[in-house]
Amino acid sequence: MTAETYSVAELTRAISYALEDAFADDVWITGEISGLNRSRGHVYFDLVEPRDDIGQPATAQLAVALFKMNKEVVNRTLKRAGIARIDSGARVRIRGAVAFNERNGRLQVRMTGIDPMYTLGQLAVDRERVLRSLGEAGLLDRNARVPLPLVPLRVGLVTSAGSAAYHDFVHELDVSGLAFQLTFVDAKVQGVGAVEQVIRALRQLARTDVDVIALVRGGGSRADLATFDDEQLARTIAALDLPVLTGVGHEVDRSIADDVAHTAYKTPTACAAALVSRVRSYRDTTEELWSEIARVAQLVVRDQHDLVRIRARASARAARSSLRAADTDAGNLATRLAREATHTVARAEQRLDRRRDRSTRTAREHLAQGTARLDRSAHVVRTRVPRQITTLDRQLDLTEARLRALDPARLLARGWSITHRVDGTLLRSVREVSPDDILLTRVGDGTMRSIVTEPGHTREAGDHG
Incomplete structure (x- = not known):
């Protein structure tokens, strides 16, 4: 008996009919999107069996086509659930018709609908798994324990070049008037390859001399934040020895990157404003401190000047008193000498005849003694006052040295x-x-x-x- 033989066209047609009979209605399929490509309004991707290890090849896959007429329906469904778009790596539950293309011999699912709640649920499950893994490894608060510099002027920025997040962050630093130094590394923040680019940018900045790294992006749906929920990215942030600040523009949801970062802010603008506030606070505190130091120094200098003036006036009064006392002593001495001389002359005149020679010698001796006493008094006046003035000069020099030492x-x-x-x-x-x-x-x-x-x-x- 001869086995039945099919031509290629007959076999492909038979397969097509068999599939139509087996899958007469649309079917629901779960899997992970891979190799997503958009062309002329249509979307093409492979739906693969989810893998625990991303590096392993898929164990099963199906080609999926989402044609333009069905894409609008799918997009409306996603939008109502708060999902802007679906990219590679997302786990989905889709509805579609199973078809066999007789021309190229490929099995294809022609997508007609999607279950957005399945995708959101998978994101939540993945998030809890990653958080549990990070907690067990002690990484959830590691970066938070890295000290934030007192004056973080050298800022590393990771975001998409030219995005609203980039412009908002940079504008906030620019208008502050502070001397920020920005080092920017461009990176995709969503879609295929975004995780790898962000990790590479963070590690690149960690090798520079920045004080802090800011990782920011604009608003988006829960699904759009998938990059920031990635476990490898979270581990990279936690392992950095520089504080990482996040500014993810999402008012409701918090990403895993926010959980492991040093500090998380709601928006890129808020993230930059926090840096501005910290630097400005330090500047104001420093200015107040130096103003207080200057005020105290001025008080000390003023007090020392007052003390110098008081001591100078006291020294001047003492010098004047010494001079007056010396003048009085000299005057009294002269008066006394004159009086004694008069008495001596009177007595000498009375005894002139018998003691002329003796009286003459006595008078000369008294005059010599008076002259010597006058000379000694004058010497006292000439030597004592200069010494007192010299002492005052030394006191003034010591006071001036103390003032300089207090600077x-x-x-x-x-x-x-x-x-x-x-x-x-x-x-x-x-x-x-x-x-x-x-x-x-x-x-x-x-x-x-x-x-x-x-x-x-x-x-x-x-x-x-």
Whole structure:
């Protein structure tokens, strides 16, 4: 008996009829979209069996065509559910007619509808699975523990070039008037390849000298945020040693990237505004601190000037008193000498005849003694006053040196420093710090940041060394 033989056309027609009989009505199919392509208003993709490991090949797949006339119906269904569009990687439940193309021998599903609730449900399931995995690995709050710099002026930005998110973020920094330095890396934020591009951009910025990284995008549906719910992206953010701020423009839903980031903001503008607020707050605190230092320094200088004037006036009064006393002593001495001389002459005249020679010698001796005493008094006047003036000059020099020593700039230049917290609070004792506190220390030529690993101990009375 000869086996039945088909021509190619006969066999393909038979397959087509068999499929029509087996699948007379539309069927519902679940799977994962792969290789999505849009052409001339139509959409083509493969629906593959979902894989746990993305790197593994699909175990089964079907070609799907969504023609323009049915695409409008599908898009309206998605829009009502809050989904803007479906891209590769999305898990879907679609309705369609099973057909066999006799010309190319391919089996094809001609899509006519979609169940958006299935896609949203799968997103929620995937989200919970990823969050559980990150929590078990201790990654949910790792980036949040990375210290945010006190003055984050060097900002790394990851978003799509030319997007509204990019312009909103950059505009907020520009209008602040602060000296921000922006390093931008372009990356897709949704669709095929978006996850890989964002991860690559984050790692690229992590190798630069930026203080903080901002990951932002504009608004979109829950499905549009699939990139930001990716586990590999979340692990990359958590592992970075730089704080990552997110600004995803979605008022209702929160992405996994928001959960693992240092801080999450509702919009790109809010993210940039937070950076502006932090830098401006530090600037205002610093200006207030230096104004207070200047005020205190002026008070100290004024008090020292007053003290110098008081001491100078006291020294001048003492000098004048000394001079007057010296003048009085000299006058009294001269009067006394004159009186004694008169008495001596009178007595000499009375005894002139018998003691002329003796009286003459006595008078000369008294005159010599008076002259010597006058000379000594004059010497006292000439030597004492200059010494007092010299002493006053030295006191003035010492006071001036003390004033110079009190100048804050000189204190810093000589090795002194000012240490305060990131919020501007000055530190006066080791009791005011704890491990992991972030401190700023100002020295003569700049400011240093440090993290407390172990507080010191205070020196008690009697301690040595």
